[in-house]
Ligand code: GTP
């Protein structure tokens with residue numbers, strides 16, 4: 001059973017090790033289907049926020065709610081079903097390409113695997129592999145390029161029906177041409193899902209419903225692209241950089 005995808009962070013403060021706060025009093029409210037972008041310099045805490053939404057770590061201060069339910073009270077396998085992700089480092093296992101994509105939704109048909117691969121612009125390189133979709137990947141996809149691994153992760157997210165999507169530099173390793181190509185696929189991926197997107201390229205976050213600017217673990221600005229440009233603050237600086 002899938003949830004609607006409302007995500008709320010309330011006064012979240014977090015550190016990986018005692019005495020070193022990485023996120024300070026973070027408040028975010030994402031309505032179902034909204035696109036929320038996190039921007040800010042390296043080390044600002046962007047990935048950490050998504051780590052917490054994924055419940056990779058437990059928080060001591062504040063709370064994260066999905067559809068009003070504290071994620072501490074949501075079973076981990078239910079969270080996994082409800083959140084699809086394409087992260088900075090790719091995650092593949094030693095199995096066939098098909099199995100790796102289908103991991104996003106085990107009951108998917110072969111046809112759906114191909115459709116997902118097409119959305120991710122992965123179909124053509126998969127077809128060129130020695131056994132196509134039946135090619136066995138070495139551990140963590142060592143026999144693929146970093147960009148190809150990202151495309152498989154995108155295909156896996158595309159096949160999933162999870163109402164929440166996390167994209168952390170999801171296309172950082174694909175070349176500019178493929179990135180142009182995949183834009184429509186990414187839009188399709190985000191459609192009707194609450195999406196948290198982290199991207200250094202600010203053109204990809206422009207159309208977000210909310211852009212959240214982080215600095216040293218704190219939200220310093222929050223708004224739409226137009227609002228933040230008008231404000232003439234940190235986002236404006238980053239954008240006109
Ligand atoms: P970029 O991905 O480089 O743009 O940065 P980011 O904004 O995603 O930063 P991130 O959330 O990864 O890190 C924020 C702070 O937390 C940094 O000071 C990191 O050193 C620290 N940090 C991140 N991951 C870990 C971890 O697994 N353990 C510990 N101890 N610290 C971490």
Ligand code: MG
Nearest residue numbers: 046047048088
């Ligand atoms: Mg990061």
